Amino acid sequence: MSFNSTTVLEPRxxxxxxxTPYVSDMAERAMSYIAAGFPIHFRGISGTGKTTLAMHxxxxxxxxxx
Numbered sequence: 456m457s458f459n460s461t462t463v464l465e466p467r468x469x470x471x472x473x474x475t476p477y478v479s480d481m482a483e484r485a486m487s488y489i490a491a492g493f494p495i496h497f498r499g500i501s502g503t504g505k506t507t508l509a510m511h512x513x514x515x516x517x518x519x520x521x
Contacts, residue, residue, distance in 0.1 A: 472511065478504075485512045 474482075485495045485508075495512070497505040 472507075474511075478508065478511070481508060482512055482515060486515060489516060 485497075488495050489512075497508055499505055
């Protein structure tokens with residue numbers, strides 16, 4: 456099995472992604488931390504949408520997910 460270290464996932468909006476007021480608030484808070492130069496870290500139990508939220512925020516700022 457070979458590993459390609461140049462593989463990058465491009466963020467894009469999902470057609471079935473539902474941005475509830477709660478998700479919108481979390482994304483906007485994450486954006487304010489990013490704008491201030493701070494890293495963000497989503498924490499919670501498995502299956503709560505941390506990776507989906509991270510991909511959503513990456514899409515909002517136009518950055519790839521590595």
